[in-house]
Amino acid sequence: VYTTYIVDIFGYAGFVDEFNIRKAIFSPFLITLAFLLLRNNGLPSYFFLNIIIALTVTTSLVIFSGSNLPILFIAVTWVSFAILAIVARYSRVSRIRLKHIHNNNVLLRWLAGISLLFIASIFAFGGGAYLNFDLMRVYEFRREA
Secondary structure, three states: OHHHHHHHHHHHHOOOOOOOHHHHHHHHHHHHHHHHHOOOOOOHHHHHHHHHHHHHHHHHHHHHHHOOOOHHHHHHHHHHHHHHHHHHHHOOOOOOOOOOOOOHHHHHHHHHHHHHHHHHHHHHOOHHHHOOOOHHHHHHHHHHO
């Protein structure tokens, strides 16, 4: 997949096909180490850490071995994941107690008001100058923006 799609499509961005078999053999050990850091505590953090392994660590390892990148590339990625996993394992954040909202309409009105304020702030800072409803001129406006 890397050589067929990533290198062919995104080669201009620096993705090259310089496969290194030693780095490819080394990669499963890093994934195993990443999974050993996890502890299934039933909290959402466990799920998100698994997603990070699947989407960040594994794909970085593919690029690491497929493009023959330096060890520092994967070291930064893996150490970042390890820090997140260790913090998730040993820190206990107390749950935030919120007041129970009895009327959902109040919450919906607040969220609608905040959304309108956000959209108004975009226009206030000049974002309305690039508002375009003509699909034929999308790239012109994008280039100007």
